[in-house]
Each structure stands twice: as structure tokens, then as C-alpha cells.
Amino acid sequence: MKKRSNKAAEPDDTLCCCEYVDRLGGRSHVAACCCDCEDLDEACDRWMKREPQNPDSLSRVAATVTDRLRVPWISGAKKVDLSLIPPLILLPILLHIAALHYLLGIVVLTALPGMVLWYYYFTHRKKGRTLFFLSLALFSLFYMYYLFLTEVVPRGDVTNVQLGIITLGVALTLLALMHTKKGPGYVKPSPADTHSTVTYHSPLQEVDSAYHNGLRHQVVIANRTSPAEQGAEPRAVAGSVLEKDSGKRNWCPFCKLVRPPRAGHCRICSACVLRLDHHCVWINSCVGQANHRSFLLTLFFFLLTSLYGISLVLQSVCPTQSLLTALLYCPDVYSQSSSALCFTCAWYSSIVTGGLLHLLVLQLINVSYNVTEREARIALRDKTGRSLVWGLIIDTGVYSRGFRSNWNEFLTMGETLEPKALKPTDLV
Ligand SMILES: [Zn+2]
Ligand SMILES: [Zn+2]
Numbered sequence: 001m002k003k004r005s006n007k008a009a010e011p012d013d014t015l016c017c018c019e020y021v022d023r024l025g026g027r028s029h030v031a032a033c034c035c036d037c038e039d040l041d042e043a044c045d046r047w048m049k050r051e052p053q054n055p056d057s058l059s060r061v062a063a064t065v066t067d068r069l070r071v072p073w074i075s076g077a078k079k080v081d082l083s084l085i086p087p088l089i090l091l092p093i094l095l096h097i098a099a100l101h102y103l104l105g106i107v108v109l110t111a112l113p114g115m116v117l118w119y120y121y122f123t124h125r126k127k128g129r130t131l132f133f134l135s136l137a138l139f140s141l142f143y144m145y146y147l148f149l150t151e152v153v154p155r156g157d158v159t160n161v162q163l164g165i166i167t168l169g170v171a172l173t174l175l176a177l178m179h180t181k182k183g184p185g186y187v188k189p190s191p192a193d194t195h196s197t198v199t200y201h202s203p204l205q206e207v208d209s210a211y212h213n214g215l216r217h218q219v220v221i222a223n224r225t226s227p228a229e230q231g232a233e234p235r236a237v238a239g240s241v242l243e244k245d246s247g248k249r250n251w252c253p254f255c256k257l258v259r260p261p262r263a264g265h266c267r268i269c270s271a272c273v274l275r276l277d278h279h280c281v282w283i284n285s286c287v288g289q290a291n292h293r294s295f296l297l298t299l300f301f302f303l304l305t306s307l308y309g310i311s312l313v314l315q316s317v318c319p320t321q322s323l324l325t326a327l328l329y330c331p332d333v334y335s336q337s338s339s340a341l342c343f344t345c346a347w348y349s350s351i352v353t354g355g356l357l358h359l360l361v362l363q364l365i366n367v368s369y370n371v372t373e374r375e376a377r378i379a380l381r382d383k384t385g386r387s388l389v390w391g392l393i394i395d396t397g398v399y400s401r402g403f404r405s406n407w408n409e410f411l412t413m414g415e416t417l418e419p420k421a422l423k424p425t426d427l428v
Pocket of ligand 1: 252253254255256264265266270271272
């Protein structure tokens with residue numbers, strides 16, 4: 001007979017830092033992580049009696065284990081996402097292995113990005129949400145900074161000013177990331193909350209039939225709140241012309257609301273996002289109207305800090321070579337474990353920096369042409385956009401009003417989220 005040891009949590013019960021409400025709704029304590037697992041008891045009983053296991057018993061035991069893996073927190077113990085952990089263990093081990101010999105370095109630094117890309121496509125295909133990439137990105141930043149402090153600074157080649165610049169760069173990157181994590185600007189069902197201050201110019205009928213006639217429109221969309229209203233037209237400020245079928249075209253069947261033009265539904269976040277650019281696994285959030293600028297700022301601060309840090313490391317471990325050749329040829333760097341580790345980390349940072357530099361260039365081109373990543377992808381799929389410079393530039397010709405106007409629109413588009421103070425938890 002099954003027993004329930006935990007009492008059910010009352011709505012107004014306040015939890016101490018070590019208590020939590022478990023997946024069955026009972027009040028539990030982190031110290032009781034090994035007590036009363038009925039599923040485990042049942043699985044053990046069956047194993048002892050040599051009876052066949054229930055098909056879902058293993059998954060139920062796994063769910064209980066992950067539910068009980070908690071860290072004490074102010075308003076009750078927080079669940080630890082297991083996908084956070086692999087980068088914390090694997091990255092230091094792999095970098096230390098890569099620092100043993102240059103051949104091992106080549107193997108590890110080739111396999112590591114390959115494995116990460118494979119996992120990225122694996123999770124992206126399943127539209128699953130994972131903290132693995134955010135954990136890898138944040139831990140890489142902290143670990144590189146830690147190694148800079150413990151391995152490079154003691155060598156005596158880095159001045160206090162240079163250390164200060166690196167520290168400032170890391171801090172600015174984190175601040176910009178926290179701002180980005182405040183949210184991309186979700187489409188909300190309340191008319192008062194749902195407005196987009198992006199200015200729309202001459203949208204093509206096939207792409208956005210809701211607004212046309214080539215004039216500038218500041219649009220305010222009222223969202224429907226019930227399926228019964230499906231088919232009703234969205235409201236707009238005077239001057240904009242609406243078409244009869246606009247509601248159907250912009251209706252999101254998942255969120256049950258009408259989206260403003262350029263908004264899109266993210267299947268990973270299960271929400272509609274204003275001026276959706278893309279879902280970024282590295283920050284575990286969508287990039288949209290409210291956080292696109294801070295997203296680019298995060299990339300910009302990171303790249304400046306990383307490039308400067310790499311140059312300082314190479315100057316220290318390979319003083320006889322020029323900066324451009326030091327990464328390719330640095331004699332005797334593997335003769336000392338510390339310099340080999342620094343050199344390996346410089347290579348790892350260079351690979352990450354190269355990937356993010358490519359992303360930043362694409363983003364700057366998209367902003368210059370007033371195209372979001374999502375719109376570029378749809379235009380490529382539907383063959384409605386021009387592809388220039390080997391696909392680097394996708395010009396849909398829908399919203400672009402020239403370089404300066406496009407950048408002006410990007411820099412002045414409103415944030416629809418309520419301003420709120422930055423908290424360290426914004427990073428997750
Ligand atoms: Zn939606
Ligand atoms: Zn998303």
C-alpha cells in the first residue's frame with residue numbers, strides 16, 4: 001500500500017529556504033532527499049522478487065530524483081536543472097586534456113565545437129528547452145576569466161590597467177546579458193498591454209496584409225481573448241487601413257491572440273514575441289523587440305573583451321611572435337603546463353569569438369536591411385527575398401527604408417516590457 005509522508009502544501013504556507021513543493025504538490029525538505037521514494041521502493045521490490053518492471057517505473061524514479069535535486073533559496077529550495085551540470089565538469093577536463101599535447105589540442109578543439117553543434121541541432125529539432133548552452137556560455141566566460149586571474153596575471157606581463165579593462169569588459173557583458181534576459185517583449189492578450197511601437201513601411205501584401213498603402217503607420221493591435229472572436233479585425237489607430245482577412249493571417253492558434261505585424265510564435269518558449277528575430281539557445285530566450293539591442297550589445301562587449309583578452313594571453317605566452325602568427329606557431333608553449341593551458345584557452349576563446357563575430361556581422365547586416373532572422377528564413381524558404389553576397393545579405397524589401405532610417409527605427413523601437421530592476425537571477 002502506498003503511503004504519502006509529505007503533507008500537502010497550503011496556498012498561504014510560507015516555505016523556509018530548505019523547503020519546497022514537490023511535483024506531487026506535497027511539502028518537502030532538501031534533507032529528505034533520500035526518504036520515501038515509493039517508485040524506487042516498488043522498483044526494488046519487483047527486482048528482488050524477479051518480477052518484470054513497470055514500463056514507466058524508471059522514468060518515474062528519474063523524475064523523483066530530478067525533483068529532489070534542490071539548492072536552498074530565499075523563497076524555498078530551487079530545482080537544479082541537470083542540463084546545467086555537464087559544461088561545468090566537461091569544459092575544464094577537456095581543456096586540460098587539450099593542453100597536454102598539440103595533437104590532443106587539435107582533436108579536442110575540433111571535437112568540442114562539433115559535439116556542441118550536434119547537441120544544438122538535436123535539441124533544436126525537438127524544440128526542447130535546455131539550459132546546457134547558457135550554462136556553457138556563462139561558465140566559459142567565468143572560467144576564462146578565472147584562468148586569466150590565476151594563470152596569466154601571475155606571469156607578470158599584465159598591468160593593473162589591462163586587468164581592469166578585462167574585468168570591466170566581463171562586467172559589462174554580464175550586465176548587458178542580464179538586460180537581454182529580462183525578456184524579448186511578449187505579445188499579451190490585453191489591448192492596453194499589447195502595442196508595438198515599431199514603425200512599419202510599405203509591407204508587401206503577401207507578407208503582411210494588415211497594413212498597406214505605403215505610409216508610415218504606428219500600429220496598436222488589440223488582441224482577441226476568446227476563440228469566438230476569431231475572425232474579428234484588429235484595431236489600429238486612425239490612418240491605417242485594414243484588410244478583411246488580417247485577423248486570420250495574424251491569428252496565433254497556440255496563444256489564441258492576434259499578433260502585430262512582425263511578431264512570431266516561438267515553439268520553444270510557447271509564446272508570441274513582438275518583432276521576433278530568433279530563439280537564442282545561448283541565452284535561453286527569444287530575441288525580440290524589447291531585447292534585440294541589448295542582445296547586440298552583449299555580443300559587442302563580449303567580442304571586445306575576448307579579443308583583448310586573447311591578445312594579452314598570446315603576448316604573455318608567446319612574446320617572440322607577432323599577434324597574428326602566435327596563434328598558429330608558438331614554439332615551446334607546450335613545454336610548460338601553465339603556458340600550454342593558456343595557449344589552449346586562447347584557441348578555445350578564438351573559436352567562440354569567431355562564431356560570435358560571424359553572428360554579430362549577420363545581425364548588423366539584418367538591421368541595416370531591416371530584416372529579422374525569422375523574416376530572412378521565411379523569405380529564403382518562400383523565395384520572396386533577394387540573396388546577396390553568398391547568402392550573407394537577405395533583402396526582403398518589405399520594411400527597408402534605407403540604411404539610416406533602418407538603424408534609426410532599430411535604435412528607437414520601444415520596449416513594451418515594464419521596466420524592472422536587474423537581478424542576478426535574470427541570468428538564468
Ligand atoms: Zn503564439
Ligand atoms: Zn523562444
